Amino acid sequence: xxxxxxxxxxxxxxxxxxxxxxxxxxxxxxxxxxxxxxxxxxxxxxxxxxxxxxxxxxxxxxxxxxxxxxxxxxxxxxxxxxxxxxxxxxxxxxxxxxxxxxxxxxxxxxxxxxxxxxxxxxxxxxxxxxx
Amino acid sequence: xxxxxxxxxxxxxxxxxxxxxxxxxxxxxxxxxxxxxxxxxxxxxxxxxxxxxxxxxxxxxxxxxxxxxxxxxxxxxxxxxxxxxxxxxxxxxxxxxxxxxxxxxxxxxxxxxxxxxxxxxxxxxxxxxxxxxxxxxxxxxxxxxxxxxxxxxxxxxxxxxxxxxxxxxxxxxxxxxxxxxxxxxxxxxxxxxxxxxxxxxxxxxxxxxxxxxxxxxxxxxxxxxxxxxxxxxxxxxxxx
Numbered sequence: 001x002x003x004x005x006x007x008x009x010x011x012x013x014x015x016x017x018x019x020x021x022x023x024x025x026x027x028x029x030x031x032x033x034x035x036x037x038x039x040x041x042x043x044x045x046x047x048x049x050x051x052x053x054x055x056x057x058x059x060x061x062x063x064x065x066x067x068x069x070x071x072x073x074x075x076x077x078x079x080x081x082x083x084x085x086x087x088x089x090x091x092x093x094x095x096x097x098x099x100x101x102x103x104x105x106x107x108x109x110x111x112x113x114x115x116x117x118x119x120x121x122x123x124x125x126x127x128x129x130x131x
Numbered sequence: 132x133x134x135x136x137x138x139x140x141x142x143x144x145x146x147x148x149x150x151x152x153x154x155x156x157x158x159x160x161x162x163x164x165x166x167x168x169x170x171x172x173x174x175x176x177x178x179x180x181x182x183x184x185x186x187x188x189x190x191x192x193x194x195x196x197x198x199x200x201x202x203x204x205x206x207x208x209x210x211x212x213x214x215x216x217x218x219x220x221x222x223x224x225x226x227x228x229x230x231x232x233x234x235x236x237x238x239x240x241x242x243x244x245x246x247x248x249x250x251x252x253x254x255x256x257x258x259x260x261x262x263x264x265x266x267x268x269x270x271x272x273x274x275x276x277x278x279x280x281x282x283x284x285x286x287x288x289x290x291x292x293x294x295x296x297x298x299x300x301x302x303x304x305x306x307x308x309x310x311x312x313x314x315x316x317x318x319x320x321x322x323x324x325x326x327x328x329x330x331x332x333x334x335x336x337x338x339x340x341x342x343x344x345x346x347x348x349x350x351x352x353x354x355x356x357x358x359x360x361x362x363x364x365x366x367x368x369x370x371x
Contacts, residue, residue: 012198
């Protein structure tokens, strides 16, 4: 019985460590990937000054699809409300394409990058967050 | 809504598991650190239950952390008297043969009303009946009465009394408790025979029995549903 008790606590300890590692890995992987994809979109924008082209449309669709996947994974670990702004901004990006509103599109991209950057800091394990 | 229901069930089961792991002491006599833990657990459990956007893991992770912490604290305090005194405190004598120790009462932040309420709970209404009163680490007061006010025991009267045995429940609400029947060394048929022999109707069935207990020396108690209970003597049990 006593051994069972110790095993229980060992399992819990390992489970907690597992959760922490998984959360850190998932958050940093997802947010860094989204950030990189935004940089790539910016580079495409430098080459093509029109939003109504297949490359931009496909990249944004791809970004949205990737984000939805990441979001569903992160929902197990992170408060859903804390990450919903990124999804909202991606949806906005798609709205700017038909009207070819490049300025607003660029602003939204910046906002997404900024959210990713701040979430990476806010959700990661560091001394600031602990205190 | 379904999400909330499923989450509530899940969290309830986890909290139940957590309390089972912490042991029975947690439910009765709580030490200060256990009280703190219980309060935090109660609060933590409700957050993911009510807020759907918060992952269940946000409730589970701190719960498991607290259980681990509790386990470590208990383990250390079991092995170190000093540590135990730091986190649980030590028993304090608040009443001694000279009277109430006011300094101790002030240290414990205890008023005379609190003290008297605790003494009354112990069955003592007059302070002069008390030799010692000790405030335990779990907040309960233990009382040692003066010799002349201590309850008389059979030992004091030098009476020869047969030992008491713990009665075991053989039938409860129409069902035979297998482990207890094995412990008593009685088969289902033997139990039914004893019941039928001692009940008003000879056709009594198991489902009519509310409670049937027996002790080592064969003292039995039988109560049928919707009827009065009766005690009787039956054969002495072989095993127990």
